[in-house]
Amino acid sequence: MKQIFFFLSVIVLLSACKNNGEYKKVMHDPILFSQTVHELNGIVMGNNFSPVVATRNYTYASIAAYEVVAAGNSKYHSLADQLRGLNTLPQPTDAQQTDFPFAALLAYCKVGSAVTFPEGSMDAYVDALKQKAKDAGMPSKIFDNSVNYADAVADAVLDWSKKDNYAQTRSASKFTVTQEEGRWVPTPPMYAQAVEPHWMEIRPMVMDSASQFRVPPPLEFNMKDTNSEYCKQVMLIKNAIENLTPEQEEIANFWDDNPFKLNVNGHVMFGTKKFSPTGHWQSIIGIAAQKANADFDETVYAYTKTSIAMFDAFIQCWDAKYTYNTARPETVINKYIDPNWRPLLQTPAFPEYTCGHSTVSSAAAEALTSVFGDNFSYKDTTELEFGLTSRSYPSFRAAAIENNWARFYGGIHYHSSCITATEYGRKVGDFVANKLRMKEGEDRVAPAADTTHYY
Known part of the structure; x- marks a missing residue:
């Protein structure tokens, strides 16, 4: 009888171990977290959120996931007292009986x-996770x-x-358009109001203030002197758009990332959507994490650190x-040279200087470099679902530099603006990556090499 009881106990124990191993294998899969991010990405896209508002969704969501991970893994440090206004967060009542990835x-x-x-936009997805x-x-x-x-x-x-x-900026005053030369006015075909003119009032995550990395003034507006630096930039982009190569058009379209493009064909108008920048x-991030064979916790860490960097970068921009x-x-x-000229990409509804996407x-490139290292090559397959081919890069920084050119090839930013945006976005990313202490053994990220290749 004792032998039977012993063997039954062993069978029950082995069954329990098998069940434990099975649910951990399923729920601790880092790809599942990336799939969850993609689910939110689709919801954000479907609701036409502007790029800055979309970033807010991703960042707070990632921080919540990261704080759970940090509570269950001593290699990772809570962001409490590292991010502005974030104090002590709840701890699990029974860590041994909590599944932290889930x-x-x-x-x-x-x-x-x-x-x-x-609330409730992801309820069906959450129910599926629980099941x-x-x-x-x-x-x-x-x-x-859990x-x-x-x-x-x-x-x-x-x-x-x-x-x-954020709530306060929902009822803030709208942007006032003036007829002063060189100032922003709505552009075709939507002629939409300026997007989020008070976003610099959003609380930064790591930066001291929105103006901590204030860029120098833009080139002085001057279309009267054809030899002025401003006029040269205008002619540079005009001529570039009129003589784009197929490769340049591909680069511009790959990094378009317009969350809502208004297509006009005669009297017919319809919108098309893509992921925001x-x-x-x-x-x-998900592509890099999978290639690096990052585990669940490191994957969440990569999403969180990169999202925080982009959150503050948008405030700076x-x-x-x-x-x-x-x-x-x-x-x-249109006003000074050719009323019929149009850029390759649709012009976004906010001022030109500096470039948000380049910023x-x-x-993001600096944050990702701090996680996975420089010279991390990868193939970006993001745009496949939007009918575009993939592009490959030798590093995250190389991708950011291509994006710099993409906004110029698209005809929506002067290249001098893209250069400044790239340099100051890098400053923000470097600041966030090196100030936050998220993972045990993090080293300071080496600065990027010279910036001459921006030109």
Whole structure:
């Protein structure tokens, strides 16, 4: 009888180990986290959020997931007291009976769907995650503890997010358009109002203020003197667009990342959607993490660090945009040279200087370089779902430099603006990557090589 009882006990124990191993294999898969980010990315795209607002969704959601990971892995440090206004976060009541990757997924979804959306936009996806955990054999106690801990961290992050001045900027004054030469005015075909003119008032994550990395003034507007530096930049972009090579057009379209393009064909108008600039980089993070064979926790870490860098980079850039309020090339060329000239890409509805996409791309490149190292080659397959071919890069910094040219090839930014944006986005990314202490053993990131190749 004792032998039978012993063998039954062994069978039960082996079965339990098998179940534990099964649910961990399923729920701890780093690709599952990237799939969850992609799910939020699709929701953001579907709701036409501007690039800056989209970044807010990704960043707070990633922070919630990261805080859960940090609570379960001593290699990672909480961002409490590292990010502005973020204080002590909840700790698990029973760490031994909590599945932290599963909780991180749930926390990400709860925050991501609540930051700017009506709550519940990811409910169906969350239900599927929970069912996946149950089907994989997650014990009920661990399941319940994980759900409860995810809710606690998500609620704390959401409470913190509500103090970043976003709500106040919803009712702030609209941008006032003036007829002063060289100042921004709405552009065709939408002639939309200026997007988020108060975004520089959003609380930064790591920077001291929106103006900490204030860019120098743009070139002085001067279309009367054909030898002025400003006029030279205007003619440079006009001539470039009129003589684009197929490769240059491909580069511009690959990095277009227009969350809502208005297509006009006679009396017919319809919109097409793509991932925003930060949505594109969310995809790149996942591609890099998978190539690096990063585990679940490191994958969350990469998303979080990069998102924070882009969050602050957009605040820095919007401070520049609405400090100087410069006109777009399309506006200047139409008024002074050719009323029928159009850029390759649709001009976004905010001032020209500096370039937002170049700013956040160079900031993201610095953050990702700090995680995966320089000279990390990868193939960017992000645009396949939008009918574009993939492009390969020898490093994240190389991708950011190509993006620099892409905005010029698109006809929406002077190249001098892209150069400044890239340099200052890099400053923000370097600052965030080196100031945050997120992972044990992090070293200071070596600065990029010379910037002469920007030209």
